[in-house]
Every structure is written in C-alpha cells, then in structure tokens.
Amino acid sequence: MKKLSVHDLMPQDSLRLSFDGTIDPRAELESELGPFFQALEENADGWMPDVVEGKRRRKYSRAAVWKALEEERRERGTTIGLYRTSWPALDMTLRLWFPPLPSELSISVEVKPLSFFAEEAHCRRFVDMVRAWASLYPVSHALAHSLADDQLAGAPDFGRDEETSRRDGFDKIYEVFWLNVFGRKLVETVGRERMLSTPAHRVEELPNGSVLLVTWPTVADFASAEARRAQARAYAHLRPDLDPDTVMRTLSERSTTLAFVEPRFHPDVAPLLSRVVDDVAIHERQRKIAEFNAYQPPEPEEWRPSDSALPPDVADSERALQHYSHLAEHLVALLHTKVPSVFAETPESLTDVDYQFWREQFPRVFEREKIDAHAVPAIGAYLGAVLVRNLGGQWIPRKRLEEAQVLVGNRVWLPFVRAHRYMRSCQSLLDYSLAHLYRVAERHRGCWTGS
Structure with a gap:
C-alpha cells in the first residue's frame, strides 16, 4: 500500500491546518478521541485518509488508529501519520502529549493541491470539522490557510526569536488567516464584543468561549483582490492600532509575490533550473522563477581553437586515457546511489x-582541500568522458590535468578547468554547470572543418 506524498505532486500550494487542543488526561484514549475521528470521517470530503502509519502502515480504520497509537506510545506522548493513496495528497500528523507535560492533542494537516478547495462545499465541510474539533478540544489559537501565504506571513514566529515564540505562542493577533479559532484568553484580550463584530464571512462563538472566524467562503482564491480586502477588513478590525491601508498593501504585496510567473529559462540550463526551482520553498517559487528568467549563464571560456591545441606531452597516451577513465569512475562511485x-x-x-551537487550544497559543505584533490579531477574526467562518448570527442592528454583537452569539432575543451571553476561555490554550480558547457560544445561540433 503506497501512500501518496504531498512531495510527489508538482510543486503547488497546499491547505495547511495547525491545531493544538487540550485533552482530558484521565479519559480513556478511545473515548477521548472517538469524537475527533467522527468529525474527520463526516467532513473530510474527498480528502479522507485511507492510510494509518505507526510502526506499520495499515488501511485506515478506527481499530488501525488505536493500534498505531498504542505501538508508538512513549512515556510522554505518541505520534501517528495519516495519508492518502490517491489525489489529493494528504500529510496529517496527530500527536498526543501526556503528563507531566500539558495534556494536548496536536494536529498538523496539509492537503495538496490548494485548488481542491476551490469549491465552497469542500471549504464549508472543512470549517465544520475544525469547528467540531475546537468545540471538543479547546485551543489557544488554530489556523487554516494557504501554506505559501502562511510562510510569507512569517508564521508561527512572526518576527520573534524561537524562544520568545515558544514561550508566548499566539498571544495577540499577529495575523488573520482564512480560518481562525481564537481561544477564550485571546478573545478576552481583544474584547469579546469586538471579536464577535468582526466583518467576515463567518463569525461564531463556540460553547467553550472560543470564536471561529472565516474571512472568505473559499480558501483557494485567498490571493484574489476581493478575498484580500475581506482579510484586511477583519485584521484591521481586530487590530485597531494598525493602519488599514498598510494592512491591505502588505497583503496585496504578498499576492503579487505568489502570482504565477511563466518559466522562460535559458534553454541550455532550463532542465537544471527547473529542478532547482522545484526544490525551493513554495512561497519563494515564483520569485525564483522570475530571477531565473532574467539569468543568463556566462558563456563557457574553457576552450581554445583546435589549431591552438596543446600537443600531447605524455609518454604513454593509452595509460593517460586509462587514468582519466579511472578518475571518472570516482565520480560514479560517489554519486551512483543518488544519481x-x-x-x-x-x-x-x-x-x-x-542538480545533485547543488542540492547538497557541495562546495559549501565539504572541505576545500578535499574538493580540489578529489572532486575536481573526478568531475573533469567525467565531463570529458561525456564529450567523448556523445560528441565523438577525442582526448588530447597532458601531464597536467588542467591542460588536458577534448577535441570536438574545431574546438578543444578543457574539462578539468571547467570542473575547477564549477566547484568554487554553490553559485558556480549554476554559472559553470557541466550541462551548459556540453550544450555549447554540441552546437559547435558541426563547425569542424578538419579532414
């Protein structure tokens, strides 16, 4: 039974729920959590988990949940995951904390893609589920919102250091999200009358004194002008010390940051840049695409005209070629598991x-001495081997590796020089990518004028 990870889908925004509620430490686990799963099963419209994961992965059922919680139980808590095997993807973590820690039910939900919640019916049932949970397990604060916008807003620290954030929590209105549950203490701090008079799509006082607030009918269009105006109105109402125009301007700027940008990368490095973009945080993705659209990799300089090639200066050319092959095998040995x-x-x-070297931040992580002594020769030899194998290149061996050349068309290329520049920094991995040099060499292969 293979679960569908949120990371398996193309980089897209998600709906993220963060909920930390209190539980009765004296109650039997099944009776205490039964209503939780009842609300989930009744309202998880189209995104209901079908996998429970503890020590083992099981098909979802209440019995599987109790078994997983028991298997993972430790002295102070237990944690399980809930997932789906089909679209939309779900990554849901349920944690329970036991005395002497505060007895708490901590829930993190990510449903991907966010576009699944373009339908008001899906959103309404999601809100109903959170309302049921917040009525059963009182919270100080809970939220559901776009993951990307949540990150842009700076949640959960909101500019505070981690120690302060953990100590104080959501002790005042730092932001108003699409769905909010404000606990009794926070409601009293703001003023119950002010809280209940917030201009919003849905404002409801819960039996335990908490207040549920939803700014807009649907979350998928949170970045639209209308949804942002609704969000700004609610935020400025709850924080009368803030300037409404400034609040709206900040939200509009976040929408602009998240607006779709069509990738138009340099063709030689487009496959690489596309993967780099896919690896950045979702809230940085469009900004990074715009940056890469303007990026032009430096034209490779690691070549000379074929009529200026240095002649071989080794006593045994065959032995030199075997040495290059041996060096290239070092790179294969280093990367073959991951690549x-x-x-x-x-x-x-x-x-x-x-991509692998960029992902590992190889030039930054590893010692410079080892990079120059081992990685650079292996990379240069491997690049040369690819030029020989795919472009009909021919090694011109030299005693010094940095002088070794590969003849392709009317140019000779210096793969070890390229490898040295490539490994200078993480930015150099993009500026002096191996793939870019290969594509330029490929274009010039047809320019060969020799016999």
Whole structure:
C-alpha cells in the first residue's frame, strides 16, 4: 500500500491546518478521541485518509488508529501519520502529549493541491470539522490557510526569536488567516464584543468561549483582490492600532509575490533550473522563477581553437586515457546511489550531477582541500568522458590535468578547468554547470572543418 506524498505532486500550494487542543488526561484514549475521528470521517470530503502509519502502515480504520497509537506510545506522548493513496495528497500528523507535560492533542494537516478547495462545499465541510474539533478540544489559537501565504506571513514566529515564540505562542493577533479559532484568553484580550463584530464571512462563538472566524467562503482564491480586502477588513478590525491601508498593501504585496510567473529559462540550463526551482520553498517559487528568467549563464571560456591545441606531452597516451577513465569512475562511485543515471555518461546525466551537487550544497559543505584533490579531477574526467562518448570527442592528454583537452569539432575543451571553476561555490554550480558547457560544445561540433 503506497501512500501518496504531498512531495510527489508538482510543486503547488497546499491547505495547511495547525491545531493544538487540550485533552482530558484521565479519559480513556478511545473515548477521548472517538469524537475527533467522527468529525474527520463526516467532513473530510474527498480528502479522507485511507492510510494509518505507526510502526506499520495499515488501511485506515478506527481499530488501525488505536493500534498505531498504542505501538508508538512513549512515556510522554505518541505520534501517528495519516495519508492518502490517491489525489489529493494528504500529510496529517496527530500527536498526543501526556503528563507531566500539558495534556494536548496536536494536529498538523496539509492537503495538496490548494485548488481542491476551490469549491465552497469542500471549504464549508472543512470549517465544520475544525469547528467540531475546537468545540471538543479547546485551543489557544488554530489556523487554516494557504501554506505559501502562511510562510510569507512569517508564521508561527512572526518576527520573534524561537524562544520568545515558544514561550508566548499566539498571544495577540499577529495575523488573520482564512480560518481562525481564537481561544477564550485571546478573545478576552481583544474584547469579546469586538471579536464577535468582526466583518467576515463567518463569525461564531463556540460553547467553550472560543470564536471561529472565516474571512472568505473559499480558501483557494485567498490571493484574489476581493478575498484580500475581506482579510484586511477583519485584521484591521481586530487590530485597531494598525493602519488599514498598510494592512491591505502588505497583503496585496504578498499576492503579487505568489502570482504565477511563466518559466522562460535559458534553454541550455532550463532542465537544471527547473529542478532547482522545484526544490525551493513554495512561497519563494515564483520569485525564483522570475530571477531565473532574467539569468543568463556566462558563456563557457574553457576552450581554445583546435589549431591552438596543446600537443600531447605524455609518454604513454593509452595509460593517460586509462587514468582519466579511472578518475571518472570516482565520480560514479560517489554519486551512483543518488544519481543512478551517472552510469550512462549522457547529457542528461550531467544535469542530474549538476542538480545533485547543488542540492547538497557541495562546495559549501565539504572541505576545500578535499574538493580540489578529489572532486575536481573526478568531475573533469567525467565531463570529458561525456564529450567523448556523445560528441565523438577525442582526448588530447597532458601531464597536467588542467591542460588536458577534448577535441570536438574545431574546438578543444578543457574539462578539468571547467570542473575547477564549477566547484568554487554553490553559485558556480549554476554559472559553470557541466550541462551548459556540453550544450555549447554540441552546437559547435558541426563547425569542424578538419579532414
């Protein structure tokens, strides 16, 4: 039974719920959590979990939940995951904390994609579920909102250091999200009358004194001008010390930051940049696409005209070629587990290598001495091997590695020089990517004028 991870889908925004409620430590677990799962089963319209994961992965059922909670139980708590096997993806974590810690039910829910909640019916049932939970398990504060916008807002620290954030929690209105539950203490701090008179799509006082507030009927269009105006009205009402125009301007700027940008990357490095973009945080994605749209990698300089090539200066050319092959095998040995394509020595494998080194932040993480002594020779030899295998290149061996050349068309390329520049910094992995040099060499292959 394979669960569908939120990371398996293309990078898209998600609906994120954060909920920390109190539970009765004296109650039997099944009786205390039965209403929780009843509300989930009744309202998780189209995104109901079908996988429970503790020590084992099981098909969802109440019995599977109790078994998983028991298996994972420790002295002070227990944690399980709930997932789906089909679209939309779900990543749901349920944690219970026991005395001497405060008895708490902590829930984190991420449903992807956010567009699933474009339908008002889905949103209404989600709100009804949270309302039921907040009525059963009192919270100091709970929220559900776009994951990307939540990150842009600075949640959960909101500019505070981590220690202060943990100590104080959501002790005042730092932000108003699409769905909010304000606990009794926070309601009293703001003023119950003011809280209940908030201009919003739904404002409801719960039996335990908490207040449920929903700014807009649907969450998928949270960044629209109308939804932002509704969000700004509610926020400015609850925080009369804030300037309404400034609040609206800040929210509009966040919408602009998240607005879709069509990728138009330089074709030589587009496969690499697309993967880099997919790896950044969702709230930074559109900004990074715009940055890469303007990015032009430096034209490779690691070449000379073929009529200026240095002649071989080694006593045994065959032995030199075997040495280059041995060095290239070092790279294969280093990366083959994470980059299986490295065995193939293809243009595509160069992109895979570029991406892996960037993802690992290799030039920053590893010692410079070891990079220069081991990584650079292996990378240069591997790049040369790809030029030879795929472009009909020919090694021109030299005693000094940085002088070794690969003849392709009417140019000779210096793969070890490229590898040295490539490994200078994390930015150099993009500026001097192996894939970019290969594509330029490929274009110039047809310019060969020799016999």
